[in-house]
Amino acid sequence: MTIHTAPSHPVTNTHALEFAKAWDYAPAPETAKVTIEPRYGLFIGGEFGRPTNVFATINPANEETLSEVSTASAKDVDRAVSAARAAFPKWSALPGVERAKYLFRIARRVQERSRELAILETMDGGKPIKESRDVDLPLVAQHFFYYAGWADKLKWAFPSTSFSPVGVCAQIIPWNFPLMMAAWKIAPALACGNTVILKPAETTPLTALRLAEIFAEAGLPPGVVNIITGDGGTGAALANHTGIDKIAFTGSTDVGKRLAKVAAARGIPITLELGGKSANIIFDDAPIDQAVEGIVSAIYFNQGHVCCAGSRLLVQEGVVEEVIAKLRIRLQSLRVGDPLDKNTDVGAINSKLQFDKINEYLRIGRDEGATLEQPNACELPKRGWFCRPTFFTGVQQSHRIAREEIFGPVLAVMTFRTPEEAVMKANNTPYGLSAGVWTSKGSKVFETAGKLKAGVVWCNTFNQFDASSPFGGFKESGFGREGGMQGLRPYVKLG
Numbered sequence: 001m002t003i004h005t006a007p008s009h010p011v012t013n014t015h016a017l018e019f020a021k022a023w024d025y026a027p028a029p030e031t032a033k034v035t036i037e038p039r040y041g042l043f044i045g046g047e048f049g050r051p052t053n054v055f056a057t058i059n060p061a062n063e064e065t066l067s068e069v070s071t072a073s074a075k076d077v078d079r080a081v082s083a084a085r086a087a088f089p090k091w092s093a094l095p096g097v098e099r100a101k102y103l104f105r106i107a108r109r110v111q112e113r114s115r116e117l118a119i120l121e122t123m124d125g126g127k128p129i130k131e132s133r134d135v136d137l138p139l140v141a142q143h144f145f146y147y148a149g150w151a152d153k154l155k156w157a158f159p160s161t162s163f164s165p166v167g168v169c170a171q172i173i174p175w176n177f178p179l180m181m182a183a184w185k186i187a188p189a190l191a192c193g194n195t196v197i198l199k200p201a202e203t204t205p206l207t208a209l210r211l212a213e214i215f216a217e218a219g220l221p222p223g224v225v226n227i228i229t230g231d232g233g234t235g236a237a238l239a240n241h242t243g244i245d246k247i248a249f250t251g252s253t254d255v256g257k258r259l260a261k262v263a264a265a266r267g268i269p270i271t272l273e274l275g276g277k278s279a280n281i282i283f284d285d286a287p288i289d290q291a292v293e294g295i296v297s298a299i300y301f302n303q304g305h306v307c308c309a310g311s312r313l314l315v316q317e318g319v320v321e322e323v324i325a326k327l328r329i330r331l332q333s334l335r336v337g338d339p340l341d342k343n344t345d346v347g348a349i350n351s352k353l354q355f356d357k358i359n360e361y362l363r364i365g366r367d368e369g370a371t372l373e374q375p376n377a378c379e380l381p382k383r384g385w386f387c388r389p390t391f392f393t394g395v396q397q398s399h400r401i402a403r404e405e406i407f408g409p410v411l412a413v414m415t416f417r418t419p420e421e422a423v424m425k426a427n428n429t430p431y432g433l434s435a436g437v438w439t440s441k442g443s444k445v446f447e448t449a450g451k452l453k454a455g456v457v458w459c460n461t462f463n464q465f466d467a468s469s470p471f472g473g474f475k476e477s478g479f480g481r482e483g484g485m486q487g488l489r490p491y492v493k494l495g
């Protein structure tokens with residue numbers, strides 16, 4: 001698409017390019033080589049089957065096929081559910097301390113193989129290597145360690161009541177944090193004595209399959225975790241299978257609503273982690289330089305492919321010019337490009353479909369009358385799907401770019417005058433996943449955070465995660481929590 005620089009923009013793209021070059025680093029490509037099989041079968045009952053009915057998984061940074069993976073048919077889903085069912089009695093009867101040993105082993109193996117896993121995550125999904133290496137992989141290992149620690153202490157998580165595992169869990173995950181979402185779901189399920197069938201997203205199946213290898217290496221009994229690849233049809237077949245006892249889903253609100261109906265009809269429990277349109281609120285007493293850095297991590301790192309991304313920026317009127325001016329400068333120095341380069345800040349958009357969706361929103365935003373700015377003038381790679389960090393000013397709350405989830409590096413900037421107006425605007429959304437509050441006053445932090453209808457509120461920071469901290473949404477962002485002691489609750493029956 002043609003990129004229009006806003007007329008009010010004081011810096012031309014030529015200047016921005018010179019600026020970016022002045023800050024340029026020599027290329028620092030990740031050099032380790034990762035072996036990828038030409039084809040993968042499904043992981044059912046502790047072993048990989050023969051590849052069948054394959055589809056290509058693509059590197060979004062160069063549009064090349066990385067491998068071909070199998071589409072699980074209804075029959076395969078049935079086999080996976082049977083394998084999980086068969087493994088359940090023995091696994092659930094194991095003392096917690098024994099289940100913990102498997103989880104500790106998996107966590108350590110994830111650490112040992114973390115470089116390989118990070119590279120694969122970046123190649124299959126497009127996120128910068130520094131994100132997958134420094135954020136995703138440490139959190140993946142941390143979640144397995146954390147829930148390994150809980151496996152023999154469940155009676156303290158659920159005191160004064162009896163509890164038992166739910167049974168066979170269907171877990172369906174999206175493409176933005178493939179390994180992390182797998183860990184968030186598998187680790188607490190296994191700690192509580194459940195067995196699992198995991199369905200990774202169509203565009204990012206490779207690291208889940210690598211995780212299957214790790215389960216086998218860790219000696220996890222066959223059938224305790226089964227990994228079946230495929231498209232949305234496979235996910236639907238799994239969720240609708242009558243042999244499952246629970247659905248755990250992370251993905252879009254549309255599919256989440258459909259699955260809620262399936263679970264309600266069968267009377268089985270479901271947890272949903274869905275979309276978001278989170279507000280990042282900057283008060284006029286905030287440390288502006290740090291806040292600008294917070295905006296960048298809230299929406300531009302990981303290409304905005306973050307469900308809890310701070311995609312609506314609410315700035316108090318008195319500092320809006322300063323914030324925008326500093327944001328413009330900061331965006332000029334972001335490096336957009338090869339995700340395998342260790343200097344890259346913003347990698348590739350996960351798929352052509354998502355790339356088209358983002359570009360459609362750029363058009364919608366302009367048509368609605370908002371002003372688009374893309375100060376960054378990095379030379380983008382010739383192939384692959386890349387989007388420059390973008391922000392819109394002149395945004396009204398009624399604009400679609402302020403209401404709908406774009407899931408890309410696109411920020412809608414709005415202003416407010418009073419704290420009450422900030423809270424009202426932040427809550428003016430069907431979603432409620434996260435929010436950010438930037439101020440130098442502690443009292444204002446607590447006052448504001450208490451009124452925000454969001455599952456997570458970050459103060460003077462954004463997008464920080466920890467295995468011991470619960471994560472989840474309000475309203476159309478879903479229900480149920482993952483992480484922390486609260487993350488155990490969906491995986492037990494009480495009483």
Ligand code: NAP
Binds near residue numbers: 239306
């Ligand atoms: P999606 O289309 O809902 O897909 C999520 C998963 O569900 C994928 O594995 C998908 O398979 C599968 N699926 C698709 N249709 C299905 C159906 N009818 N029945 C059962 N499963 C089905 O979402 P996405 O585009 O992959 O992910 C982006 C969305 O996820 C965003 O809305 C984002 O906000 C949300 N998200 C939320 C969180 C959170 O924690 N709240 C975290 C990450 C992402 P295929 O990939 O094969 O289609």
Ligand code: MG
Binds near residue numbers: 058204
């Ligand atoms: Mg891919």
